[in-house]
Amino acid sequence: MNRALAWARQDMRRVIAALVGLVLAVLMLPPLWILLQDSITTTDAIGDVTGFTLAHFGKLFTDKDALRSIWNSLVFAAGSTALSLIVGGVLAWLVERTNAPFKILAYLATIISLGTPYILHVIAWLFLLGKIGPLNDAYRTLTGGTANLFNVNSMAGMILIEGFLWSPLVFLLLGSTFRAANADMEEAARMSGATVLQTLRRVSLPLAMPAILALALFVFIRAIGGFEVPALVGMPGRIYVLTTDVYEATIVVPPDLGYAAAFSVVMVVIVAVLLYFYSRLSKNAEKYHSVTGKGFRPRPFDLGAGRWIAGAIIIANFCIVLVLPMLTLLWMSLLPFLRGFSVAGLSMLTLKNFRTVFTAPGYVELATNSLMVAAAAATFIMAITALAGWIAARRGPGGWLLDQLATLSLVFPGICLGVAVMEVYLRVPLPIYGSLWIIAIAYVIRFMPYGMRYVYSGVLQLHHELEEAAGVAGAGSLTTLRRIVAPLLSPAIIAGWLFIFLVANKELAIAVLLASPGSQVIAVSIFDQWVNGQGGELAAFGLIWTVLMTVIACLFFAQGRRGGTDVFGN
Amino acid sequence: MLTVRDLTKIYANRFDTQAGGVREVSFDLPEGTFFTLLGPSGCGKTTTLRCVAGLERPDAGTIAVGDRVLFDSASKTAVPLNERGIGMVFQSYAIWPHMTVFENIAFPLRVAKGARPGQEEVRSLVEQALATVGLAGYGDRPATRLSGGQQQRVALARAIVHRPKLLLLDEPLSNLDAALREEMRIELRRLQQQIGVTTIYVTHDQSEALAMSDQIAVMEKGRIVQMGNPREIYFRPANVFVASFIGAANLLSGVCDGAVAPGAIGTVRLTDGARIGCLFPAGAADGQPTTVSVRPESIVFADEPLLNGTVTAASFLGGSARYDVRVGDLVLRVVGGAEDVVAPGKTVGLSFAASSAVVVG
Ligand SMILES: Nc1ncnc2c1ncn2[C@@H]1O[C@H](COP(=O)(O)OP(=O)(O)O)[C@@H](O)[C@H]1O
Numbered sequence: 051m052n053r054a055l056a057w058a059r060q061d062m063r064r065v066i067a068a069l070v071g072l073v074l075a076v077l078m079l080p081p082l083w084i085l086l087q088d089s090i091t092t093t094d095a096i097g098d099v100t101g102f103t104l105a106h107f108g109k110l111f112t113d114k115d116a117l118r119s120i121w122n123s124l125v126f127a128a129g130s131t132a133l134s135l136i137v138g139g140v141l142a143w144l145v146e147r148t149n150a151p152f153k154i155l156a157y158l159a160t161i162i163s164l165g166t167p168y169i170l171h172v173i174a175w176l177f178l179l180g181k182i183g184p185l186n187d188a189y190r191t192l193t194g195g196t197a198n199l200f201n202v203n204s205m206a207g208m209i210l211i212e213g214f215l216w217s218p219l220v221f222l223l224l225g226s227t228f229r230a231a232n233a234d235m236e237e238a239a240r241m242s243g244a245t246v247l248q249t250l251r252r253v254s255l256p257l258a259m260p261a262i263l264a265l266a267l268f269v270f271i272r273a274i275g276g277f278e279v280p281a282l283v284g285m286p287g288r289i290y291v292l293t294t295d296v297y298e299a300t301i302v303v304p305p306d307l308g309y310a311a312a313f314s315v316v317m318v319v320i321v322a323v324l325l326y327f328y329s330r331l332s333k334n335a336e337k338y339h340s341v342t343g344k345g346f347r348p349r350p351f352d353l354g355a356g357r358w359i360a361g362a363i364i365i366a367n368f369c370i371v372l373v374l375p376m377l378t379l380l381w382m383s384l385l386p387f388l389r390g391f392s393v394a395g396l397s398m399l400t401l402k403n404f405r406t407v408f409t410a411p412g413y414v415e416l417a418t419n420s421l422m423v424a425a426a427a428a429t430f431i432m433a434i435t436a437l438a439g440w441i442a443a444r445r446g447p448g449g450w451l452l453d454q455l456a457t458l459s460l461v462f463p464g465i466c467l468g469v470a471v472m473e474v475y476l477r478v479p480l481p482i483y484g485s486l487w488i489i490a491i492a493y494v495i496r497f498m499p500y501g502m503r504y505v506y507s508g509v510l511q512l513h514h515e516l517e518e519a520a521g522v523a524g525a526g527s528l529t530t531l532r533r534i535v536a537p538l539l540s541p542a543i544i545a546g547w548l549f550i551f552l553v554a555n556k557e558l559a560i561a562v563l564l565a566s567p568g569s570q571v572i573a574v575s576i577f578d579q580w581v582n583g584q585g586g587e588l589a590a591f592g593l594i595w596t597v598l599m600t601v602i603a604c605l606f607f608a609q610g611r612r613g614g615t616d617v618f619g620n
Numbered sequence: 621m622l623t624v625r626d627l628t629k630i631y632a633n634r635f636d637t638q639a640g641g642v643r644e645v646s647f648d649l650p651e652g653t654f655f656t657l658l659g660p661s662g663c664g665k666t667t668t669l670r671c672v673a674g675l676e677r678p679d680a681g682t683i684a685v686g687d688r689v690l691f692d693s694a695s696k697t698a699v700p701l702n703e704r705g706i707g708m709v710f711q712s713y714a715i716w717p718h719m720t721v722f723e724n725i726a727f728p729l730r731v732a733k734g735a736r737p738g739q740e741e742v743r744s745l746v747e748q749a750l751a752t753v754g755l756a757g758y759g760d761r762p763a764t765r766l767s768g769g770q771q772q773r774v775a776l777a778r779a780i781v782h783r784p785k786l787l788l789l790d791e792p793l794s795n796l797d798a799a800l801r802e803e804m805r806i807e808l809r810r811l812q813q814q815i816g817v818t819t820i821y822v823t824h825d826q827s828e829a830l831a832m833s834d835q836i837a838v839m840e841k842g843r844i845v846q847m848g849n850p851r852e853i854y855f856r857p858a859n860v861f862v863a864s865f866i867g868a869a870n871l872l873s874g875v876c877d878g879a880v881a882p883g884a885i886g887t888v889r890l891t892d893g894a895r896i897g898c899l900f901p902a903g904a905a906d907g908q909p910t911t912v913s914v915r916p917e918s919i920v921f922a923d924e925p926l927l928n929g930t931v932t933a934a935s936f937l938g939g940s941a942r943y944d945v946r947v948g949d950l951v952l953r954v955v956g957g958a959e960d961v962v963a964p965g966k967t968v969g970l971s972f973a974a975s976s977a978v979v980v981g
Pocket residue numbers: 631632633639640641659660661662663664665666667668
């Protein structure tokens with residue numbers, strides 16, 4: 051009798067693990083499988099496999115354009131990683147470790163950029179650096195010629211924009227590394243007679259190096275899979291990278307899905323290899339985190355008169371990351387048609403675009419759709435990962451497998467996952483393809499790893515004795531889960547929910563292949579409007595949306611303060 | 621009341637060859653005993669306690685409370701931890717921060733198997749428990765607004781509220797400051813005697829163990845090396861490890877002079893030739909190398925000395941005075957009265973009773 055009971059008790063967690071594992075397997079495995087299958091088979095018009103072929107890969111590795119795309123991808127990713135690390139790193143150090151003024155501006159820019167769809171930033175920068183933008187305009191006025199200073203539709207333009215797109219994230223993540231570092235080591239160097247720069251070079255940087263390298267890999271992975279900048283900046287200049295090749299191969303008529311799949315497989319392999327090194331590096335990086343007491347705040351460096359230079363850097367960054375793009379969007383939204391900054395333009399200002407956004411039928415529905423899909427995906431993810439993450443973090447039954455399944459989609463760049471999800475659900479005999487459901491499913495697959503990370507580290511922060519005490523007191527594992535784990539984990543779960551909600555509304559790549567006219571989400575709709583030249587309405591709508599998302603981003607940061615976890619986007 | 625037989629739990633360790641855990645731990649506790657597991661950090665005290673609680677699954681052995689077998693590797697019995705009806709205070713206290721003090725303490729009653737006490741009964745039981753630990757009136761406090769000592773009391777109240785047969789305490793005082801520790805030590809012991817619950821107490825602090833326990837088991841590297849009441853442990857250490865772990869011990873080495881029966885007094889010839897009378901708990905053969913332990917308090921300055929030496933250091937401790945006395949190559953520690961001050965450099969004679977010099981190896 052006792053033994054049967056014992057089995058039942060233990061089975062409780064096994065039952066949960068099995069159910070959650072099943073859901074995860076059904077969601078996560080088919081996309082990977084379908085990509086592999088498509089890349090090495092030929093199919094007929096309705097998608098049934100007709101034969102085995104290596105032609106897709108053959109084309110990929112012999113076609114000069116394809117090889118160029120691979121090379122472009124690497125240059126693009128490396129360049130933007132370097133730029134974002136330099137910008138974000140300098141900023142993080144100044145803000146966290148020195149007495150530079152105006153620190154609040156750096157946080158402000160970060161919070162707002164977290165809520166803004168990438169594509170809005172990209173559009174603003176296209177304008178600022180483009181032919182009619184103020185930069186080239188001023189140059190032409192100065193030289194009196196018609197030649198432009200800078201061609202934004204170039205690799206340099208792509209790197210510049212992508213680099214500043216990622217610098218806020220670098221700022222946040224490196225900021226927490228610098229915060230956690232032990233100030234005593236730096237103080238000791240200063241006491242030994244080292245200058246600020248010597249201390250930085252010989253103590254601070256070497257100590258932070260593992261964390262910096264891990265972060266560099268992380269940004270590199272994200273940039274390889276980046277879509278907004280290659281699509282909006284690169285494609286018009288005929289500069290193709292892997293993600294835009296996948297996109298092109300999918301949207302041409304008839305679509306060359308085998309080729310797209312082969313491209314995707316190449317990217318997945320690259321990302322998987324990088325991820326492997328990333329996980330090894332970041333394990334290493336954690337070792338270098340010095341243990342510090344609660345509420346410990348390292349003493350900042352005194353920069354002396356240099357602090358005003360530091361302040362200028364912070365303000366400059368604030369302008370580049372936030373003020374300029376937002377002003378640009380405002381300018382665009384207030385003019386009836388797209389034109390450069392000019393005094394003459396001021397006389398044409400109108401609120402017509404804003405009126406259209408509020409009265410035309412599509413926009414409100416679009417906003418509601420986007421919010422609902424993101425909310426549904428975030429809710430589902432947190433429900434699943436609350437269970438999976440708990441079991442994995444406590445090394446319960448099947449924990450390792452659950453962790454692997456839930457984080458599997460990290461290997462997919464957004465656009466590849468889009469292709470794979472489309473392929474899978476085209477074959478499912480349910481009306482999922484063409485509805486909002488498919489976008490929700492894609493979000494769930496893509497952002498599941500984030501939920502997992504939030505819950506996992508949330509559980510690790512709970513002393514295991516809190517759960518054991520419930521067990522000894524007589525509670526079974528379900529009761530412990532409900533009465534102890536879930537309430538204590540709720541800050542991490544809420545933080546994870548908000549984060550997923552924000553990023554889901556931010557990304558274009560994942561949804562661009564899945565949205566259809568009747569089922570749109572924000573980022574895709576903005577993309578379409580940009581392509582169709584509806585810049586004004588887009589800007590007006592984008593600004594309103596940014597305000598809304600900023601409110602949610604503020605909630606997210608407030609939640610982080612309240613003892614949520616420090617994980618951010620990886 | 622509690623029987624533990626040949627309890628073994630080995631942690632396979634990838635990194636070094638010495639696997640942690642416990643090996644063949646056995647003890648038998650009469651009802652109401654205050655039993656202490658004492659040993660240095662990493663010796664397996666927590667592991668033993670967690671096996672009894674059901675938080676770890678032993679590799680082998682038997683655990684039974686009264687007639688009820690909680691674990692038996694032979695018959696593959698393993699009662700799940702939540703059905704063992706044990707009270708436990710964790711080292712971290714494990715107070716749930718999202719509940720009030722009252723809800724923390726009421727938890728074991730609310731999740732009890734079978735007949736759960738009604739609302740009124742829960743209230744009275746919790747209030748009783750609060751009163752027992754001296755926290756009457758604190759029920760409505762959020763658990764996060766408690767001092768270390770109060771958290772400790774809440775953890776204790778939660779462990780006893782459902783009247784467990786067995787109470788487990790894992791280094792409950794180690795997170796408190798020195799003064800509070802002293803106070804709680806007395807209070808814990810009083811409380812245990814008041815409710816009469818059989819208790820296993822884990823600590824690495826020998827003075828805590830000596831002051832509180834009915835029975836002490838000294839552990840080393842996963843095994844119990846000696847079990848007995850505090851006086852036996854202190855004055856009759858079974859080996860060199862126990863002698864030096866519990867209090868300060870002067871260890872003298874020499875050889876046995878003539879065969880000695882177990883438990884008899886014999887003579888040991890020290891390396892410098894001096895002969896001293898010693899107690900041989902296990903007996904010895906003629907010429908056997910031996911180590912003798914003598915407590916600092918057992919040594920007195922004497923006119924007819926066993927040993928002669930020179931005082932090398934003296935420190936006044938208020939109630940007593942401590943001396944280092946060089947005897948040949950050895951430095952012996954001696955604790956003497958506070959009044960008769962002996963200055964460093966002085967030659968002194970030392971003596972001790974044969975019954976307080978114990979052969980430990
Ligand atoms: N979960 C575990 N995995 C591996 N080794 C462990 C684990 N728990 C304890 N050990 C090892 O077992 C030994 C005894 O540990 P423990 O019972 O916690 O010691 P104590 O409580 O006496 O300090 C130690 O060497 C410890 O490293």
